[in-house]
Amino acid sequence: MDGVLGGFGHVTGVDLKESQEFLIKLTEKGHLKLSEKDTRAVDCGAGIGRISEGLLCKMFGTVDLVEPVVKLLDKAKEIVPASSAGDFHYVGLQDFTPESGRYDVIWVQWVIGHLTDDDFCAFFQRCRRGLKEGGVIVLKENVCKDGFVVDKDDSSVTRSDVYLQVRSGMQATAQIIN
Numbered sequence: 001m002d003g004v005l006g007g008f009g010h011v012t013g014v015d016l017k018e019s020q021e022f023l024i025k026l027t028e029k030g031h032l033k034l035s036e037k038d039t040r041a042v043d044c045g046a047g048i049g050r051i052s053e054g055l056l057c058k059m060f061g062t063v064d065l066v067e068p069v070v071k072l073l074d075k076a077k078e079i080v081p082a083s084s085a086g087d088f089h090y091v092g093l094q095d096f097t098p099e100s101g102r103y104d105v106i107w108v109q110w111v112i113g114h115l116t117d118d119d120f121c122a123f124f125q126r127c128r129r130g131l132k133e134g135g136v137i138v139l140k141e142n143v144c145k146d147g148f149v150v151d152k153d154d155s156s157v158t159r160s161d162v163y164l165q166v167r168s169g170m171q172a173t174a175q176i177i178n
Contacts, residue, residue, distance in 0.1 A: 016054045019140065023059060023105070026136060032105070033134025039104050040086065042066060042130075044093055045111025049076030056107060057084035064103075068092040094119035098130025106130060109140040113156035121167055139164070 026032035039060040043052040046065035056063045057080060064086040067073040073088055089096060093115055098106065106127045112120055127137050141164070148159045159167070 016051075019051075019055050020059065022138070032136045034104055035132075037061065040064070040102060040132075041105040041107055042086075042098065042103050044096065044106060044108045044127075045114075046076055047072050049073075049080040051107060051109055052076065052084075053079045053081065056105070057081050060084070060104065062086040064089065066091060066093065066096050093123050096123070097126050100129050101132050103130050104132050104135045106135070106137045107140075108137065110142070112139065112141055113151075113158055115157075117157075117167055 023032065027034060040062045041056045041060040042064040043049070043056055044066045046052055046067045047069075049065060052063045052065055053076075061084065063080065063084050065073060065076055065080065066089040067076065068091055070090055073090055077085070077088060093108075093111065108127075112123075115123060124137065131137065142158055143161045143164065144158045146160050146162075148157050148163055150157055
């Protein structure tokens with residue numbers, strides 16, 4: 001299970017804290033509007049549920065997980081608190097279609113490098129339709145300086161911030177709230 005994060009067995013407290021502060025800032029600045037009840041997030045590319053367990057389940061009433069690797073998602077069922085666990089989707093992001101208007105937050109962390117540009121763009125278009133009014137898509141990803149870089153060892157792609165915004169057609173909110 002350590003291999004999912006390149007040998008790190010957990011997500012650091014700093015990473016989780018900063019992500020939580022980011023969500024709080026989005027809410028305070030009016031970019032994310034959460035209802036008092038029935039808040040729902042989805043962890044896309046959830047792996048064994050580290051982000052769900054350490055962040056999303058603490059901030060949302062229900063958290064769904066999307067992961068194509070059965071072994072990883074089965075492990076997530078052991079980690080994610082049953083009181084917050086929603087649906088477990090055994091599917092790749094290229095085939096995941098969120099129910100229309102279902103999510104306050106669609107969380108996508110360290111996974112889009114495994115999607116082709118076409119699949120990445122189509123995924124984000126489907127995710128837009130999956131948001132509740134006032135909901136947001138959070139993309140937390142490593143970026144390169146310019147264009148994109150293909151990792152020949154694992155066939156993943158690292159894209160630049162500008163490339164991500166142009167391809168997805170979305171504005172980077174992180175720039176707005178800083």
